[in-house]
Amino acid sequence: MQVIIGGANNGKRKFVKQQLMQHPSGKIHFFEGELPKKDSFSTEDILVIGNFKNIILPKVHLDEVVIAEEIFNRLIELNKQARVICICTDIGRGVVPMEKEERKLRDACGRLYQNLISESEDVIRIWYGLPEVLKGEGL
Amino acid sequence: MSKLIFITGGVRSGKSAFAEDYAKELYQKFERKNLYYIASGVAFDREMTERIKRHQADRKKAAIQWKTIEIQDEVVFSEVIYPANSVILWECITTWLSNVLYKTEQLDSIERIIEIEKYIKTLKKQLLQWTKDGAIVILVSNEIFDEQSSTYSEVNYYRSLLGILHQWIVHHSDEAYEMDYSKIKRWK
Known part of the structure; x- marks a missing residue:
C-alpha cells in the first residue's frame, strides 16, 4: 500500500x-468517496482511492476506532489483490x-490515516x- | 539575474520577518536600487489597522528604506517599477485574492468566476513579466489547506483558487519555502 x-x-x-x-504499470481505477465493492482485481490493477471523508461519513455514528478499523481492513483486503x-x-x-459529527469525522480520519501510514511501504x-x-x- | 521566491506558512509562523530579511539580503547582495513592498492588506477593523501599523513601523525602523505600493485588487501600478534593479516583496497573495473575491461579490456566479479568473491571469502575467525583466520577486502567502473543508461554499471556492494558484507559483518559483513556528523548510 x-x-x-x-x-x-x-x-x-x-x-x-x-x-x-510516466511509468505505466497497470490499469488505473479511481475511487472517490467510496471503497471498491467488487473483489476481482488482479495484480495488474492500480486502485487510487481518495476522499476518505465521504467514505467515513456513512459510518460516523460508530466508534472512531471501529470506523478506522473497518475501512483499514477493507483496504488491506484490496491490497492483497x-x-x-x-x-x-x-x-x-x-x-x-x-x-x-464533524469532530468525530476528523478524529476517525486521523485515526485511519495513522493506520494507513504505518501499514504503507511508501x-x-x-x-x-x-x-x-x-x-x-x-x- | 531574476528570481521568483515563494514563502508560505501558518499565522504567526514568522514568514513576514523571514521574507523581509531575505528581501533586504538580496537587495544588498545583488546591489539593487529599489526595495518595493507591495501591501495587499485592507484595514477593515481596528485590529487590522493595528496590524498594518505594526508592519509599517517595522519597515520604517529598518536601515534600508522600503517603497510601499498598495495593491488591493487591480494589478496596476501608480509608479514605474524597473524590474532589473528592484527587489519586490508582495505581502500577501492570500489577502490579495480575498480582496478580489470581495470586489466581485455582486456579480452573477458565472460572470464572477470569469472576472476572478481575469484577475488571476493578470497577476500571473505580471509575475512572469517581472521575472523575465530581471526582477527579484518574493511572494508571501498563507497555509490554509490542512483543515476540514468548510460548510460554506465561498470558503471552499476560495481555498481551491488559492491552492491552484500556489501550485502555479511553486511550479514557476526558483525557491519555495514553508514556515512553521519560525522553522524554515526549503521545498525547492
Missing part, C-alpha cells in the same frame, strides 16, 4: 496521475469543529505539487 498525503488543493491527484503515466494508493487529505490542523507528502518522501521510496 502507498499513501499520498497533503492539504486540500495541493495537487495530490495530479501528482499520482503524472507518476503513473491489487496495488492500492490512498490519497489522504489532511484535515487535522484546523480549529476544533463545533458540530459533534508515504509521500505533496506540497503544491512537490513531493517529499516521508517513508520508503517514491510512487
